[in-house]
Amino acid sequence: MRIFSRIPFFLPFALLFFLTPGLSESVDLPQFAEPEIPKKFSVPPPPFTPGIFPCSQCHQGMPVNRKQRKLEQMHQEIILKHMPGGWCFDCHNPDNRDTLRLANGTVVSFQESYYLCAQCHGTVFRDWKVGLHGKRTGMWDGEKEYRLCVHCHWPHDPVFKPIKPLPPPVKPSDIR
Amino acid sequence: MEIPVNRRTFLKGATLGLAATALPFTKADASFWEAFFQKYYREMNEEEKKKVIQRLEKEYGQKYRKEIKVGDEKALPGVLFGYGLDLSRCIGCRRCVYACVDENNQSKDPQIHWITVLRFKKGEKFTDLEESEKYYNPKEVPEPGYFYMPVQCQQCENPPCVKACPTQATWKEPDGIVVVDYNWCIGCRYCMAACPYGARKFNWTSPNRKPEEINPNTHYLGNRPRYKGVVEKCTFCIQRTRNGRYPACVEACPVGARKFGNLLDPGSEMRYLIEHKRVFRLKEDLNTYPKFYYFFAYGR
Numbered sequence: 001m002r003i004f005s006r007i008p009f010f011l012p013f014a015l016l017f018f019l020t021p022g023l024s025e026s027v028d029l030p031q032f033a034e035p036e037i038p039k040k041f042s043v044p045p046p047p048f049t050p051g052i053f054p055c056s057q058c059h060q061g062m063p064v065n066r067k068q069r070k071l072e073q074m075h076q077e078i079i080l081k082h083m084p085g086g087w088c089f090d091c092h093n094p095d096n097r098d099t100l101r102l103a104n105g106t107v108v109s110f111q112e113s114y115y116l117c118a119q120c121h122g123t124v125f126r127d128w129k130v131g132l133h134g135k136r137t138g139m140w141d142g143e144k145e146y147r148l149c150v151h152c153h154w155p156h157d158p159v160f161k162p163i164k165p166l167p168p169p170v171k172p173s174d175i176r
Numbered sequence: 177m178e179i180p181v182n183r184r185t186f187l188k189g190a191t192l193g194l195a196a197t198a199l200p201f202t203k204a205d206a207s208f209w210e211a212f213f214q215k216y217y218r219e220m221n222e223e224e225k226k227k228v229i230q231r232l233e234k235e236y237g238q239k240y241r242k243e244i245k246v247g248d249e250k251a252l253p254g255v256l257f258g259y260g261l262d263l264s265r266c267i268g269c270r271r272c273v274y275a276c277v278d279e280n281n282q283s284k285d286p287q288i289h290w291i292t293v294l295r296f297k298k299g300e301k302f303t304d305l306e307e308s309e310k311y312y313n314p315k316e317v318p319e320p321g322y323f324y325m326p327v328q329c330q331q332c333e334n335p336p337c338v339k340a341c342p343t344q345a346t347w348k349e350p351d352g353i354v355v356v357d358y359n360w361c362i363g364c365r366y367c368m369a370a371c372p373y374g375a376r377k378f379n380w381t382s383p384n385r386k387p388e389e390i391n392p393n394t395h396y397l398g399n400r401p402r403y404k405g406v407v408e409k410c411t412f413c414i415q416r417t418r419n420g421r422y423p424a425c426v427e428a429c430p431v432g433a434r435k436f437g438n439l440l441d442p443g444s445e446m447r448y449l450i451e452h453k454r455v456f457r458l459k460e461d462l463n464t465y466p467k468f469y470y471f472f473a474y475g476r
Binding site for chain 1: 260262267268269270273274286287289310311313314315316317420421422427429430436437438441444445449453473
């Protein structure tokens, strides 16, 4: 019985709470501009296997077989551990082997292969542009050297491979 | 005139005599006395600094039989250095530790490392630094189930080590780097006790390093060869960063986990990571205001 007597007391507050529209929308969130690719930066040339580039030196005049298959005569060492169900021509350009091709058909050079990776890894690409993802060398206030994605990630199996650590510090108990 | 030998004159004479025996007259070349009467670095004028640096370059040249440049670059105006370390990328390979040793002329034996890489088990309370492992030595890193956190001088804005120094041999420069004057340090190690990060290291012996391993590009407040009985620490590679270059550890990191830049430049990568990424500073609760930001670029 007592609880009903309290309803009129709470009701105006409850109505005020539910009937103030758009209170949450009026909060201004900070807007950040999408970072751009810096104008002044250099990248070392892509890390090709020696003698493999330009691809057209072998593929010139070869008929293009677009069928997805297991490669048996050449490039058998490339086991694609990237996109499941992926295939060479998802990234390589069958019409000009010395270039790469985006999903929308845009042709990009091997020097700009980051556009290819950016198709799926957009957030990482954004970090790479501002210098957060990947290694930078050079000047903190001037010209920096960037690395292409493929300098650290082999595109056909891009997970960073474990390496041997350098020796641990000497323990105090081992000092003579 | 005869001086009466009373207690006052006896004590005077005895004190002077003892003081004379304590002074090393056998080593009395000019550079020794110059070093003995060297002024406080921050009170020297340009002329005096130049003379001191000339003397040091000569000393080091004789000791290591090669030309060693001792720089004296000033802090750049409008620059406050900050450091970022991506804990979601670090694999604990210790490449940074040894790149630092090569760049900054630390002693090899006894060993001095300015960077300590700590290993933590994933899922454990990792702020408990006492539970970490720094002697880990697996075949390959990263090991599954572990993560790694390199710790070095955090270049605090409110550095407890500076407050502890009785001779003011350590201070914070205008660009935020906490430096040590090895000619003014008396080796009391109060600063090491005051530092909550274990970042300061002590030269128990004369630093032991082969002359061919000495990096000849040095700075007075940074990586010039040290003496026995002085404290040293990370200086953000002052000899490189004051000339616009990245620190040696940044350039050595194989995964690009280390970031460096000017905190006062809104376009720098440091500002971007502080504004956009999950960031923390080590032992923030101690009010030291480190300029070393640990962050996570990947995952949330």
